[in-house]
Amino acid sequence: MSATTPQNHPSFEELFKDLDTVPLALFEHLDLSFLEEFPVFAPDPWGRTREHEAPELFKGVLYCFSRDIYGVKAVARELHDELIWRQCGFExxxxxxxxxxxxTDFALVAEDAFNKLVEQVADRDLLDNTFRIDSTDVRAHPDDDDATWNYDPTAESDDTENEDDEDGDEESDEDEDSYYYGYGCLLVSTGPKLxxxxxxxxxxxxxxxTAKRITRDALAVEKPIWMLGDGAFDILEWHDDLVDEGVVSVAPYNPRNTNDPLDIEYRIEDRIENHTDNIHLKQSVLEETYKRRTQVERTIGASKDCGLGTPRVRGRVHVKTHVFLALCLRLAIAITNYERGANPGKISVEV
Structure with missing residues (x-):
């Protein structure tokens, strides 16, 4: 009996129609057409055509990030799997x-692409009335010449809590742990770890x-009632700018070795007194509100699960691109889970 080839061989699109896979789910509700509006992805004036368009390439890279696959070589290798590249929209x-x-091109518009996805999150009414701001470390490869040794006050405070139980050698090791080699990332978050x-x-x-600039960027998305930050944000002009915008900033007061410290727990108590006689905030309200600041730490954790904590590239430009791709993935996952009726705060796509 001779073998025969079916006359109505199903296309890949038909095969995928009834499948529920991570690549298809991740991109089902994303509008990535904005990438084509960036001049860097415009047609080459010298007539050179692109083998693939930016939206498909962006999908492929985001999918790889969701699988902890980073770097050009690793991404190229993964996207040679036909089941994957077809689901990402490649021909x-x-x-x-x-x-x-x-x-290379995305590096020029990484922040703009992130902001476009933020708009899509905001359009779905996923933000709440409390914004939080915090910074985190971005560890670099030891051979990254653009990175520097940086002091991490958070590590020092964690070490101090246990210093009575440590001997001299261990305390010396802890001092070293207060420094890391790399960069930083400042975030404003809200809603379900966004x-x-x-x-x-x-x-x-x-x-x-930088704190003032990022705060302005956040307020351009939507104006909250509260903006929460730790003691690092006891910055007078930062507080005053927020009060002028009608936002209540809550950050612990830092006396900064003054000879005449104020009798307050939060800087906003003093700033409101200087701005108006008509507004009064109970310290108990500020304390309860400040407890919600820890959400930003969960946002940072979720973003690190999306790649923020594992840049395997070298050079400031490449690491920055990696960071914003990780943040884009975090937003893409939130949008996808929301549209599929799942918890947008989850760090993976529910399929």
Whole structure:
């Protein structure tokens, strides 16, 4: 008996129609057409055509990040699996050169792409009336010449709690643990672990201008009632700017070695007194509100699960691109789970 080929061989689209897979689910509700609006992805003026379009390449990279696959070589290798590249919308497997070019071009618009996805999250009414701001470390490869040794005050405070139980040698090790080699990332978060504004920085410690800029970015998305930060955000102008916007900023008061410390727990108590006589906040209300600040730590944790904590690239530009791709993935997962009726705060797609 001779073998015969079926006349009505199903297409891959028909095969995928009844399947529920991570790539299909992850991109089902995302609108990535905004990428085509960026000049960097516009047609080449010299007539060179792109082998693949930006939305498909973005999908492929995000899928790889969801599988802890990073770097041009690793992504190219993964996207040579036909079942994967077809689900990401490619008509053929993308080449190493195409993926490398995408990473290079995306670096120029990484923050803009992140902001576009933030808009899609906001359109789904996933934000709440409390924003939180915090910074985190981004550990770098030891051979990354652009990275620097940075001081992490959080590590020091954790060490101090146990210093009575440590001997001299262990205390010396703890001092070393207060420093790390890498960069920093400043985030504003809200809702179900959603980063809505971000800045890639040279170090974890916060400077005033970056804090104010990222806060403005967050308020441009939506104006909350509360903005919560830890003691690092006891910055006078940061508080005053928020009060002027009608937002109550809550951060612990830091006396900064003053000879005449104020009798307050939170800086906002003093700033409101200086701004108006008509508003009064009970300290108990501030204390209860400040307890909600820990949500930003969970957002940072969720973002690190999406790749923020594992940049396997070198150089400031490449690490920054990696960071914003990880943040984009976090938003993509939240949108997908929300649209599928699952908890948008989950760190993986429910299929």
């Amino acid at each position: 053929s497997a993308p080449s190493y050169q195409s993926i490398h070019r995408f990473f 980063p809505i504004a971000a800045a890639f920085t040279q170090q974890k410690q916060v400077d005033e201008e």
